[in-house]
Amino acid sequence: MIDLAEFGIHEGISEVIVTTLSVNGVPNAAPVGLHKKDGRLFFRLFNSKTLDNVLSRPVACANIVDDPVLFVRSALSDMDSGDFEFVDGFPVLNEALAWIRFRCECKKGEKISVVELSPVSCAVTSLTVRPVNRGFNAVIEALVDATRYVVFGGQKYLDRIGYYDKLVGKCGGGREMEAMRLLYELIGE
Ligand SMILES: Cc1cc2nc3c(=O)[nH]c(=O)nc-3n(C[C@H](O)[C@H](O)[C@H](O)COP(=O)(O)O)c2cc1C
Incomplete structure (x- = not known):
């Protein structure tokens, strides 16, 4: 079980x-x-x-x-x-x-x-301990909007992604910054 x-x-x-x-x-x-x-x-x-x-x-x-x-x-x-x-x-x-x-x-x-x-x-396979990080959470929120943006388009999604990007800049680490850079590249912005 x-x-x-x-x-x-x-x-x-x-x-x-x-x-x-x-x-x-x-x-x-x-x-x-x-x-x-x-x-x-x-x-x-x-x-x-x-x-x-x-x-x-x-x-x-x-x-x-x-x-x-x-x-x-x-x-x-x-x-x-x-x-x-x-x-x-x-x-x-x-x-x-x-x-x-x-x-x-x-x-x-x-x-x-x-x-x-x-x-x-x-x-x-790993017992990594990870405290809550608002930068990581912001990447996930931005990514949900990014998957909608690539299907529907629309400035409202870009505005929301921009808001989360600022939060990543404040609270995230190197991996979160890299994730946002790649996100913008892959949605063509
Ligand atoms: C955090 C997060 C959660 C998601 N949850 C779902 C979900 O529950 N159901 C769904 O259909 N798509 C969900 N998506 C969107 C899919 O991941 C996205 O459409 C993806 O491009 C589908 O890829 P595929 O065509 O390779 O299956 C989610 C995306 C993110 C970033």
Whole structure:
């Protein structure tokens, strides 16, 4: 029996990087919210490579990651094959602090699909301690807006990203600064 509390997964939404495998065997990674509510575990997925992969091969791995650059790369670009390692034939991120693999049951919707999750295996590879850092949190908020900006466009997203960028400048470290530099590069701003 896998105890998700040991992975810091509690009620609410935990931001993880989900790895999946395409029908052609190509690994993919993208940030996704892992929902835990009333005993249920699920993803809510917009149309994306992650959804295509889960529909064709109903397995997904939630990688727990604390590197802001990895979040930016996986959200806004294709990862390199060297970013992945395969465990029992399924991709996980080399840099994951821990991962949980799930069997998936998809309820396909027109815009949003709900993917119910059952844990099947897991591993912890690092016990890094990380205090709350507002710069890191600001990168994540900016990145959510960046993923909307690349789909919808609009000044309001750029304004919000600018606000979070200032917070990163105040509270972040080198990795958060690098993440914001890359974010702006990948959205073409
Ligand atoms: C912190 C964060 C959380 C996200 N959560 C979700 C989510 O729960 N569901 C979703 O469909 N997209 C979510 N996204 C957006 C996807 O990561 C983004 O659309 C990504 O480009 C999809 O990549 P893919 O086509 O390789 O699957 C999130 C993005 C960020 C930065």
